Amino acid sequence: MAARTKKAAMLMTILLVMLTAACSSNNNAPGNKTTSEPQNTASGGSEATPAAKPVEITWWNFPNFQALDGEVGKYEKEMIAAFNQKHPEIKVNLEMITFDGGPEKLNVAIASNSAPDVIYDAPGRVIDWGKKGLLAPLDDMIPQDVRSDIPDAFWKQSMVGDKTVMYPINTAPFMMAVNKTVFEKIGALDLLPLDRKDRVWSFDEYKAALQAVKEKAPDVIPSVFFAKSQAGDQGTRAYIANLGLSSFLKDDLSAIAINTDQAGAALDWIAQAQKDKLVISGSAALAxxxxxxxxxQGKVAFSINYSAVLKAQNSTLKKAEFEEALLPFPTLDGSAPKLEPYLGGMAIFNNGDDAKIAAAKTFIDFVANDEVYGKKNLIQTGGLSVRNSVTGLYDDEEYAYSELARQFITAPPTIADGYAEIRTYWFPALQSVLLGQQTGKEALDSFAKSADEAIAKAKAQLK
Structure with a gap:
């Protein structure tokens, strides 16, 4: 009897062990989730789900975010720390680069196969890299609700063919800025179109404002121009195009369109305005x-290369107390202007490492879409959201105007085939006029010839 009882007890024990094993196996079956923490198996404990494999990526960033406490890169470090609270397995190495030296540094890195994993930049460079096959496609990280919430105009600046190579995040129309305080001091605020909802104004009105500064504030330079390097080329393009009622490119981006008589006359006016002390002298040598x-520094009344983004980024860099206001470029006849959009976004260089590409996508998604940092990052750029559903981020009159001015945005030349080469011909053409070597029309015709050849060559290479 005792033997029978002992045998029954043994059978019960075996059954309990089998049931426990079955439950354990079922809990680890596909589709089931576990909330237990991975256990240390170094001392011979039971095997556990392995932690995510650590990945290290490098992020090069222009100063796209406002400096925190006056320190460039401090905000980005704070953002990375917040990202690591959610993704401790991804280490992000930040390197800040400047708008002056950064582009060349990127070119050298690409040529030496040492490009960063992630970059926050604009279509002018990103699309060119995409056309050269240097970037990883991002389409698998863009759900349909996000794609439909962003206007097609921004997707056109973010894609090469049918592949998305830049994740668009922030935007603002490029325009002018005026030192409003100068006009208040000289009693000429009425010369600015600030009382008009759309702020649209004419070339003659602009020239009257410049003349008032020259006569009543002789220590202030009325306006500026520059032609030393490629940086800021969008400001000079739109300035001349609007003063001359022209477009930089044809609507289909197939050829240059700015070489018109009126645009040539506008460029001639800029050269003469230097001599008349309405535009800063020596602009051919200025960047x-x-x-x-x-x-x-408060030494100039008008800037021709500005936006809501730059307004925010410059807020801590001012060396004088003054209030600026945003203005569209004046047009020859006071008609609606054509503004190029600033578009900022993130891209991933395909450095041949799938794990790094996946980690970079996770980081981009955090920067753009995190429930806390998504909005915080937008505000820190000083930009507007590319999404139709995200508006009213700022309680500020100039940002409200910037949102209104989106109605004047036209397709930028940055998406044209050959744009990277086109822009190399632009400033030499401007310099030739500023230095008295060519008329405005001659310089624009010469530029158009070289640029059209670049477009044709680029199109042929893409076939």
Whole structure:
């Protein structure tokens, strides 16, 4: 009897062990989730689900976000720390680059196969890299609700063929800025179109404003121009195109359109305006950053290369107390202007490592869409959201105007085939006029010839 009882007890024990094993196996079956923490197996404990494999990526960033406490890159480090709270397995190495030296540094890195994994930049460079096959497609990280919430105009600037190579995040129309305080001091605020909802104004009205500054504020330079380097080329393009009622490119982006008589006359006026002290002298040797610094010092009344994004980024860089206002470029006859959009977004260089590409996508998704940092990042750029559903981020009159001015946005030339080469011909053409070597029309015709050849060559290479 005792033997029979002992045998029954043994059978019960075996059954309990089998049931426990079955339950354990079922809990780890596909489709079931576990909330238990991975256990340390170094001392011979039971095997557990392995933690995500650590990945290290490098992010190169222009100063796209406002400096925090006056320190460039401090905000980005804060963002990375917040990202690591959610993704401790992904290490992000940040390297800040400048708008002056950054483009060349990127070119060298690409040529030496040492490009960063992630870049926050604009279509001018990103699309060119995409056309050269240097970037990883991002389509698998863009759900349909996001794609339909962003206007087609922004997707056109973010895609090469049917592949998305840049994740669009922030935008703002490029336009002018005026030192409003200068006009208040000289009692000429009425010369600015600030009382008009759309702020649209004419070339004659603009010239009257410049003349008032020259006569009543002799220590202030009325306006600026620059032609030393490629940076800021969108400001000079739109300035001349609007003063001359022209477009930089044809609507289908197949050829240059700015070489008109009126645009040539506008360029001639700029050269003469230097001599008349309405535009800064020596502009052929000045870069966009040079004249921007003068504006921030309060020494210039008008900047021709501005946006809501730059307004925010410059807020901590001002060296003088003044209030600026955003204005569209004046047009020859006071008609609606054509503004190029600033578009900022993130791209991934395909460095041949799938794990890094996947990690970079996770990081981009956090920057753009995190429930806390998505909005916070937008505001820190000073830009507007590319999404139709995200508006009213700022309680500020100039940002409200910037949103209104989106109605004037036209397709930018940055998506044209051969754009990277086109822009290399632009500033030499401007310099030739500023230095008295060619008329405006001659320079624009010469530019158009070289640029059209670049477009044709690029199209042929893409076939």
């Amino acid at each position: 966009a950053s040079d004249v921007n610094d003068l504006f921030l």
